[in-house]
Amino acid sequence: MNGVTRILSAIEHGDPQAAEQLLSLVYDELRKLAAHKLAQEKPGQTLQATALVHEAYLRLVDVEKAQHWDSRGHFFAAAAEAMRRILIDNARRKRRPKHGGDRRRVDLDEAASIAEAPSDDLLALDDALNKLTAEEPAKAEIVKLRFFAGLTIPEAAKVAGISVATAERYWTYARVWLYCELNETP
Numbered sequence: 001m002n003g004v005t006r007i008l009s010a011i012e013h014g015d016p017q018a019a020e021q022l023l024s025l026v027y028d029e030l031r032k033l034a035a036h037k038l039a040q041e042k043p044g045q046t047l048q049a050t051a052l053v054h055e056a057y058l059r060l061v062d063v064e065k066a067q068h069w070d071s072r073g074h075f076f077a078a079a080a081e082a083m084r085r086i087l088i089d090n091a092r093r094k095r096r097p098k099h100g101g102d103r104r105r106v107d108l109d110e111a112a113s114i115a116e117a118p119s120d121d122l123l124a125l126d127d128a129l130n131k132l133t134a135e136e137p138a139k140a141e142i143v144k145l146r147f148f149a150g151l152t153i154p155e156a157a158k159v160a161g162i163s164v165a166t167a168e169r170y171w172t173y174a175r176v177w178l179y180c181e182l183n184e185t186p
Contacts, residue, residue: 004072011061030079036150037083047090056082073159080149088126128181139170
């Protein structure tokens, strides 16, 4: 059992020092994952990678809720999902009238040109991904591992416990399905 898996097991059994040990071991990888996620966001994002890592970590290592981690890969897949949820919650919060609603920041150069802002793609992707999860959970899992965790096809296949060829088929199917779902006219 490697160090991360051993510490995850200790957290499961209620060891309070294990959570501190885990953060020091996985912080750099979680930070890279968070930076990757935030790089995919629209410009003007106020959430920083450090804050995203800390929020996701707090959700993952909640000592009041016993969680079972099968492996290091399972932990990082859960971390990617937690970061996705945080970004979705943040996007929804910004849509509320109290937080500016449909207003958007415009920088001076942009204000000089008359251009239409891109739609809220992240929320549309979340809705489509939820539909895909309901219909094809295994294929949706590959999307989450690839898009949100930044894993390669072989890494996602290993985490999902399927062959690389199957993961490639699932990835191809899911991309086409999501493309059709996101581009259908209402």
